[in-house]
Amino acid sequence: MIPQTLGALAGFLALVAPGIVFELRRERRRGRHQETAFREASRVALGSLVFTLTAVLFMTAVQAAGARLFVSPAAWLTRGEAYAREHLTLIVVTVAVELALACALATGWEAVLARRRGEAATVQQRSAWAQALRADRPPGSRAWAHAQLENGTSFYGYVRSYTPSGPLAERELVLEGEALTCEKEEETKVIGEEWRRVVIPAAKITYLRVTYLDAMTGETLPTPHAK
Structure with a gap:
């Protein structure tokens, strides 16, 4: 069912927002799990229903205590649009x-729930490539x-670009630089003067080593400490 008016859309978003908030915070600590869209939507809807009803009950108790801060459901149902x-x-x-x-x-x-389960740490929703090639890279470095x-x-070279996430078979790494080097069968050759860039399919890479060089001087910078 698709909301047909702006008010209906706002009401729908207000109803599902608590469940979405709960799921987003839960994923930060536990990571995302592969599941069907129906199951995920059902969990969001159930969570939203529970939190919304709890909030409504609390507000009703406040209203019943004499504090006329909110609308009266009975009067609204009786008088309607007026x-x-x-x-x-x-x-x-x-x-x-x-x-x-x-x-x-x-x-x-x-x-x-996170405290009871000992899930104090935040799970980063990024790949190891994005962590090593972007997040850990010191300012002013390559x-x-x-x-x-x-x-x-x-292959040795400066990282030009890369596919940050997704299936490994679909990722690619692009290296560049005048010092771009190819090493094969104990023969090392600098190819950066002849070839501008090399595109490497991630599925062909057995391991990837990364260091950080000062963008101005080319000197190796200290490895950043894990946070």
């Missing part, structure tokens, strides 16, 4: 408070890589 037109601002405030409270409940409950291929050939 009540909505007269209390539009109050309705917007009520929905905003409910959404904020439900998302806060989702965040808090996820933190409680990544210098040694790619060892499965046939024994090695």
Whole structure:
């Protein structure tokens, strides 16, 4: 079912937001698992329902205690559109408070579960390539890589570009530089003056070594410490 009006769309997003918040925070600590779209959507919907109902019950208790801060569901159902037109601002405030409270409940409950399971660390949603070639690269430096291929050939060069994620068979690594070097069968040859770049399929790489050179001087920089 697709929402047909802006209000319906906003209401739909408000209903599913708490479940999405919970799932996004959970993935930061546990990583993403391969599963069907139906199962993932069902878990988001169930989580949103639980957190939304909890928030609504809390707001209803506040309203029952005498604090007239939110809309009256009974009056809204009785008077319909007339009540909505007269209390539009109050309705917007009520929905905003409910959404904020439900998302806060989702965040808090996820933190409680993570502490009970000992999942304090954050799981980075990036590949080892992206970590080594981009995230760990010091400012003002360039990544210098040694790619060892499965046939024994090695290439040395500055990292021009790469495929940061996805299946290994679909990734590629591009090396460049005047010092671009090819090493094969104990013969080492600098090919950077003849060839501008070399494109290497990731599936052919047995291992990849990376260091960081100063972009101005070419000197090797200290390896960054893991955070």
